[in-house]
Amino acid sequence: MKQISSRFSVAVHILSLIAVSTKECTGDYIAGSVNTNPVIIRKIMGNLKKAGLVDVRPGVGGASLLKAPDEITLLDVYRAVDVVDEGQLFHVHDGPNPDCPVGGSIEAALRAEFAEAQAAMERRLEKTTLAQLAMQFKSSS
Amino acid sequence: MKQISSRFSVAVHILSLIAVSTKECTGDYIAGSVNTNPVIIRKIMGNLKKAGLVDVRPGVGGASLLKAPDEITLLDVYRAVDVVDEGQLFHVHDGPNPDCPVGGSIEAALRAEFAEAQAAMERRLEKTTLAQLAMQFKSSS
DNA sequence: CTCCGTTGTAACCATTTTAGTTACTTCCGT
DNA sequence: ACGGAAGTAACTAAAATGGTTACAACGGAG
Numbered sequence: 133m134k135q136i137s138s139r140f141s142v143a144v145h146i147l148s149l150i151a152v153s154t155k156e157c158t159g160d161y162i163a164g165s166v167n168t169n170p171v172i173i174r175k176i177m178g179n180l181k182k183a184g185l186v187d188v189r190p191g192v193g194g195a196s197l198l199k200a201p202d203e204i205t206l207l208d209v210y211r212a213v214d215v216v217d218e219g220q221l222f223h224v225h226d227g228p229n230p231d232c233p234v235g236g237s238i239e240a241a242l243r244a245e246f247a248e249a250q251a252a253m254e255r256r257l258e259k260t261t262l263a264q265l266a267m268q269f270k271s272s273s
Numbered sequence: 274m275k276q277i278s279s280r281f282s283v284a285v286h287i288l289s290l291i292a293v294s295t296k297e298c299t300g301d302y303i304a305g306s307v308n309t310n311p312v313i314i315r316k317i318m319g320n321l322k323k324a325g326l327v328d329v330r331p332g333v334g335g336a337s338l339l340k341a342p343d344e345i346t347l348l349d350v351y352r353a354v355d356v357v358d359e360g361q362l363f364h365v366h367d368g369p370n371p372d373c374p375v376g377g378s379i380e381a382a383l384r385a386e387f388a389e390a391q392a393a394m395e396r397r398l399e400k401t402t403l404a405q406l407a408m409q410f411k412s413s414s
Numbered sequence: 415c416t417c418c419g420t421t422g423t424a425a426c427c428a429t430t431t432t433a434g435t436t437a438c439t440t441c442c443g444t
Numbered sequence: 445a446c447g448g449a450a451g452t453a454a455c456t457a458a459a460a461t462g463g464t465t466a467c468a469a470c471g472g473a474g
Contacts, residue, residue: 133356134275134431135364137461141383142366149375158420165373166366169463174421190421191471206386215274221394223276223432225283225307232306234290234410241409242282245347245401253362253394260386268382269375275460278432299449310434315450331450332442364461 139213142166143176144265147209150186151201151266156194176213183212202263210257221253222246278356283307284317285350285406291327292342292407297335317354324353343404351398362394363387 145166150157159177163170177195180186185204188195197204210216224242228235286307291298300318304311318336321327326345329336338345351357365383369376 133358133361134278134460135357136362137274138364138366139461140363141379141387144383145366145369145375145379148379149373152375160420165370165376167368167370167376168366170421171423171465172463174423178422188421189471190469191419193420206390216276217274220274221277222281223279225279225286225309227308228286229306229308232290234286234293235306235308237410238282238286238289238406241406242285245398245406246282249347249394249397252397253390256390256393257386265379265382265386269378275431280432301449311450312435312452313433315452319451329450330442331440332448334442334449 137213137215139176139179140210140215142168142172143180143209143213144206144262146173146176146180147185147197147204147262148266148269150195150197151262152269157196158193179213180209183208185209185212200263201266202261204262205258206260206262207254207258209262210254216250219243219247219250221250278354280317280320280354281351281356283309283313284321284354285347285403287314287317287321288326288338288345288350288403289407289410291336291338292403293410298337299334320354321350324349326350326353341404342407343402345403346399347401347403348395348399350403351395357391360384360388360391362391 146162149162149165155161159170159173163173166173177186177188181188184198185208186195187198222242224239224246226239228238230236287303290303290306296302300311300314304314307314318327318329322329325339326349327336328339363383365380365387367380369379371377
């Protein structure tokens, strides 16, 4: 039973670290906190950069946020790391028999339902900002 | 980028077929409508049976519903086929560095957020019944 | 201007999961 | 008892993930 890639949670970790930490946030430093390989971090940083969430340049160490922590939602991160395609969280079996009353029309009906369920989840992600998460880290450190 | 198993959509297909069809619903007949292997159908039927949604016995052909179509929600099916573990839709990376302000507390915070997002999706699935879907098939056939 | 640390990528591997398939056993009504 | 149907184990092929090594490209400090 498969799960949504941990790229998402790692990305949130990265952004939180940049938001909270006073040190220089190099890929290797972040990798140490996340406990993974630096290349994994670089790949995800690439996603975050492409989405305009962070500034990171080759050669120079230390990433920084491009938006205020209270303007970055979990949905922004989720979209940035591209862990779930638009409307494709659920896999609808394809090629049902069109000669069958059910087979002919179930696909469209299911896609509509599933898209709504997925949208409900994404709306919930949109409600939480990086700032809200970061608050919890600071107070407990 | 991985999706939720098509077992879910196939299961909905199966139940819809049983609800709508007047014929005997044998595994092979269903497999023809879904366009897959009969064994796949049998496995999923096993899940549905375990969940108390359908009656199917070895030896005798033809499955039947154990609950009214308007009392079976998509959430019931989703749980029956066990495509997503309880609160585990998202994969939270494990083993973050506890000596880091973020690493120490991000795991719990993320799990809470993700559990809520997942719950939002599941609540949406709960709102649609098999009867609502079946209506669409009948009218278009 | 030349190092050296850092980022950007490509290539590759091990593991896990899924869907599908074959084969065989168990069950039941005719 | 026979035949059709469900139950199940075992295996395969394909895809995705996380991880790893290796190397090129970049930029600031000396």
